[in-house]
Amino acid sequence: MLGVIASAGGLVFQPAVLITMLLALPIGIVIGLLPGLSGITAIAFLIPFSYGMEPLTGLAFLLAAYAAVSQGGSITAILLGVPGEVPNAATVIDGYQLTKRGHGGAAIGAALMASALGGLFGCVVLAFLLPVMQPVILSFASPENFFLSLAGVSFIAVLGATSPVRGLVAGMLGIFLSLFGYDPVEGVPRFWMGFEYLLDGFRLVPLALGLFALPEILTLMTTGRSIAQPGKVEPITYRQVAEGALAVFKHLGIFFRSSVLGTLIGIMPGVGGSTAPFVAYAAARQTAENPDTFGQGRIEGVIAPEASSNAKEGGALVPTLSLGIPGSSSMALLLGAFLIFGLQPGPDFLKKHMDIAIALAWIVAFANVASSFGMFLLSRTLTYVTRVPGRVLAPILLAIIVIGSYSTDNSVADVFFAFVFGTLGVVMERYQYNRAALLLGFVLGSTIERNYHVSMAAYGASFVLRPVSIGIIAIALILILWPNRKRVALLWRRA
Amino acid sequence: MLWNQCSRRVIRRGLLTAALAGGLAVSAYALPAAAEDAGGFLKGQTVRIFVGYSAGGGYDDYARMLGPLFEKKTGATVVVENRPGGGGLTALNQLVREKPDGLTMIMLNGEAAIMGQITNRPGVAYDITKVTNLGRVAKEEHFVLANSKVPDNAKDLIAYGKTKEIKFSATSRPDVLSDYAAVFCETFDLKCKIITGYKGSKEAGLAVMNGEVDAIAISDGSGNKIAQTGKAKVVATLSHNRSPYKADLPTIYDQFKIPPEKKWLMDFRVDIADYGRAIVAPPGMPADKAKYLQKVWKEILTDPAVIEQGKKTERDIDYAPPEALDKTSRELLQSLPADKRKQVDEIILQKFS
16 A cells, blocks of 8 residues: 555655646636636636646646645635635635634635545545445435435524524525425426526526625625725735634644545545535534624634545545545536546556545645645735725626636526525625525425435435435434524433 | 609618618628628627536536636637436536527437437427537446456356346436446346446445445546555456456456357447437527537537646547537337346346345
């Protein structure tokens, strides 16, 4: 094994591979900074440029850009309150509040360090578990996916901050919106009202951009103020960013727990990586002192989701490489890239190309660290965005949002619905309903429906008695009840 | 003044005459050139190839692999546009509304398109018999795979299924996985349950590997990958021809004598596969443009170097001419009697739920 790891290192530290990665990193960062574009966009955009490259060089090119995208997405989540990708929505909750209080630099520092180390963690786990992971992956089936997704929804009540009821309502609305379009089980369209666009339901990118970005743009336009509130502004320095980075080491327990959660969830191919940051955030909140202060600008609320978000990518590579089953939507695209390079992920791949598999883990780790360092250098400049007057920043952001919405599927309808959801976002913000909860409900809705149906059809009602499922239910209940554990214990003793 | 008016009139007429003569000369020069260069309408133009799925999937790979070859042959610039939705059929709805000027095509999932039309799937707004077929790119045979919970050969599996339920995985109904499973079960009168709801064929394949279901009916390429994990075995080839992935396994037709009252159903579904992945253009294309495009695609898809490149990247090329596709779609859609169409609907969409 050590020989394979050394061989993998030798493959990675070749000039062609390193130079290619360094070329890809800025592209990934730029794509991540642009709202509406995601890691999938980066891979799809760069695949044609990788034709003709050697396999490892080409894969390094794609993976490096992909790893860098999430760093850019964290920055927009913290500085603008607009998640670059769905997982970044959990970072918005506390990250944006920190920015409004003038601590955007610290939030960025914490996010970058947590991302870099979380990505490293995921890759180390990947490297050691790859040879033995197949039986673990195969033990996760539809019931486990159902319960994990349901646990994510139950955490929506937690994410409702001061009002669990409003959090639940927002989550249920998100699930309702996910019902539009083709029923994932029977293939019959629901609520499409004769509009071809709605055959596939609402699209995630217009929903996320509209829900999060447009209310903020409206605030900027009407108040004319900058994002960072006047009177709470500190000089922006690298020192502030560095202090945020060091905060990760002051909260090592949160970091490790979040990284483990992210890696585990990433390994499960049926769940999708979006839930990992929210589960990690909820775990951090529930186990912290003064959990009610989450949502008002706690640094732990940035560390937890960012660590898990990057750790999950190492986890997602596990089923992708060991079974040829993509651990996330982006990995599905990457599988196509493997074929272009003449490589076929699966058990055979690990037997013949274990060194390439480990080299890919090295590449993701290096890309995480390098892109974090690159963003660190840009952080001070980027944080100045929060000081730009609203009447200048708002039109620029509006243009970017419109382009971002349109660019997903080249559809004007996406832009229209971005404004529809923007209106909804304004109303939700006004009446203090949690927008992240709606987004999570929307993302998880079809997964819950799909996995519930399959579980009932394949196992009958006894699917709830599977050992791993019982474990997930137990952990979810503990997490939800933990802040009230003394009251629960008292009730138990009285009973 | 009169002289000025006259001279102006003369000059004007002279200029008009000269312009007319010049125009005739230019067109006289251009016409033979246009007649010789049938593909001139494409040079310097942008050609769009729609793909009804997100980037990175099989259809996208084919379009991006073949696009540069089309550019080389025609001088056009090819742009692949991903237009996911409706199981790949929204893009076809959009294609048939485009102008038939040769500048828009689609890399089509022909099987899904035909099944969608036959089963009157909501949202279908095309008639596959009217599109301009330009050539088939690839065709897949289909396997039935089973895991260790059930017998691993066709004969024993069929005997098993007469008395015990076999669970198949699929994404939804209709889709390729559920269609073939339903047809297989109906043909041999098996007790089956088709469990829909899996996100994609890979997730459906994982369900066979982890024992959540017993079997899957899937394309031979994907089935071969599942079989390589050792968690499932290829049991039958549902096709008229043996699969290159399992050349030693006789087809279902070679293994069993299927009675005529069931054979029509298996033939019907297997024949739809003949349409395969195809390059298609909007209906009503002028004959000369259609002929030129069909010629270009034939040259690309029968080029040994292209076929070899496809093999290397597991994107096999299996060309069939447009006339064959026309015949397939018309025969399947127009020749099926009403009572058989009703049976197809019931078996494909409802039975074995």
